[in-house]
Amino acid sequence: MAADSETIRQLKLAETFFNHSVSCLVILDREYNFVRVNQAYADACRRDIAEFEGRNHFEFFPSDAQLIFDEVVRTKRPFITFLHAPLSLLINLSAELPIGTGLWYRC
Template identity: 40%
Template sequence: IRTHIERIRKKDGDIFESKHITKDGKRRNILVNSKPITIGGKVYFQSIMRDITERQRIEETLRESKARLVESNQLLEGVLEHTHMMAVFLDPQFNFIWVNHAYAETCRHEPSFFPGKNHFALYPGKEVQAIFQRVLDTGEPFYVEANPFEFHDQPERGVTYWNWSLMPVKDGTGKVTGLVFTLAEVTGRIWAEEKLRESEKHLQSVFQTMVEGVLLIAPDGKIVEANSAAERILGLS
């Protein structure tokens, strides 16, 4: 913990994984995003936590089953076709081999439209293509959250946001023979978070412009926050 606190202080924040055991003995893997915030002139550490146990379990399952997936594309299709996530199977040249209905529907095509077409011919992106190439070269999976993307053929959607992962599929010699690309749209969540930030900003503006003095006091009696009127009345400013 001390190490992470030092990182937060020196780097103005830290993202790390932590293991936690619940009261009923269950193990949880937690992704923690911590940063310093100032409230009433005092520095606190704000930590936002996400339970990634299930995500890591799924990723581990995918890693363990890669050899079987290479030998049986039908099994891969059967699993991914019935998941809520959008799923794609690509060859080493990033050509579509197979997509599930969820992916095709989002892209407004039939599943039969994709096989044989190149992913980056349909959806250009140098940065993303570099990531795909790195996974192909290193054999290491990649995962990103809330990645922005604009459909050039669906401009009315504007900027959308996606959690997506790229898993290499290897043969018995360890050579990457394909890529499993899975996506989940989180645009609604990102918009909601943005609206919340705007709402908080508006409330803070109202708070600071009130004629009456308002204080936020902690249980120990310390003033956590005071608006401008309160600072003027009490001579705090």
């Protein structure tokens, strides 16, 4: 019984973190369909949370980034990138981009 209550406590803690994080969090399945997003992610995408469930990431955000996603899944290694432009420049640039367009920087 103690293990069950500890598991429930940990699940509630993870749920609270996911729901209230100011960081954008998203869970995708192996085909890059949205399983779940948090409010910060939905807000950043200017969409309602309900719009994501069961939809494909690349349906919403078409790009060649699928090659990067495929490599991460294949190798099980994270993709790490570094920001080379000042944040103020990125903020100004992002205001000019259509919704769903990302800025990718690769070393």
